[in-house]
Amino acid sequence: MLRKKKAAEASENINNVTTENTEQNENPLADELNVNPQGETEEAPAAEAPQLSPEEKLKADLVSANDKYLRLYAEFDNFRRRTNKERAEERQTAGKDTIAALLPVLDDFERAIKAMETATDVIPVKEGVALIQNKLKSILTSKGLKEMDTKGTPFDADIHEAITSIPAPTDDLKGKVVDELEKGYLLNDKVVRFAKVVVGA
Incomplete structure (x- = not known):
């Protein structure tokens, strides 16, 4: 009887220890997940962003502004170089269309010179030269060139260059162009x- 009683007590002690361990380890992840006894998960406090001092903030703004300035300067420099290159190319080819249009006139002059070497009649040669001249004038007119009409017009220093002055043949020619020594030209009104010219005095 004594042995049975001791065995029963030992068995009861073992059951008590097992029950306590089970209650303590009922949720082994509870501590890691910060679970409270009611089963609600507690959020870990978020890390706060570091606060910059006024000096540090000014330094950061200065670095940002300097970076923007350098980028803008680089873009402007590239634009300036590209524009200068395009302008240089335009200057080199500005008269290309006019020169190409004048090449047929040059060909006509070469043919006229060859014809004059064997020509026995002057009249056809003169007619050929007149045709070439008219062709040249037509091409230049199409490009915006215009002859000035000066004789009998009032002297204008903006478009005329007075070579000399002579007594006016008539009173109505005083202060006007009496004669023209060399033609003036306008290109698109410039x-x-x-x-x-010779001006009447």
């Missing part, structure tokens, strides 16, 4: 060559 003077490309002043007319050299």
Whole structure:
């Protein structure tokens, strides 16, 4: 009987220890997940962003502004170089269309010179030269060139260059162009060559 009683007590002690361990380890992940006894998960406090001092903030703004300035300067420099290159190319080819249009006139002059070497009649040669001249004038007119009409017009220093003055043949020619020594030309209404004239005094 004594042995049975001791065995029963030992068995009861073992059951008590097992029950306590089970209650303590009922949820082994509870501590890691910060679970409270009611089963609600507690969030870990978020890490706060570091606060910059006024000096550090100013330094950061300065670095950002300097970076933007360098980028803008690089873009402007590239634009300037590209524009200069395009302008240089335009200057080199500005007269390309006009020169190409004048090449047929040059060909006509070469043919006329060859014809004059064996020509026995002057009249056909003169007619050929007149045709070439008219062709040249037509091409230049199509490009915006215009002859000045100066004789009998009032002297204008903006378009005329007075070579000399002579007594006016009539009173109505005083202060006007009496004679023209060299034609003046306008290109799209802008003077490309002043007319050299004689003015009546």
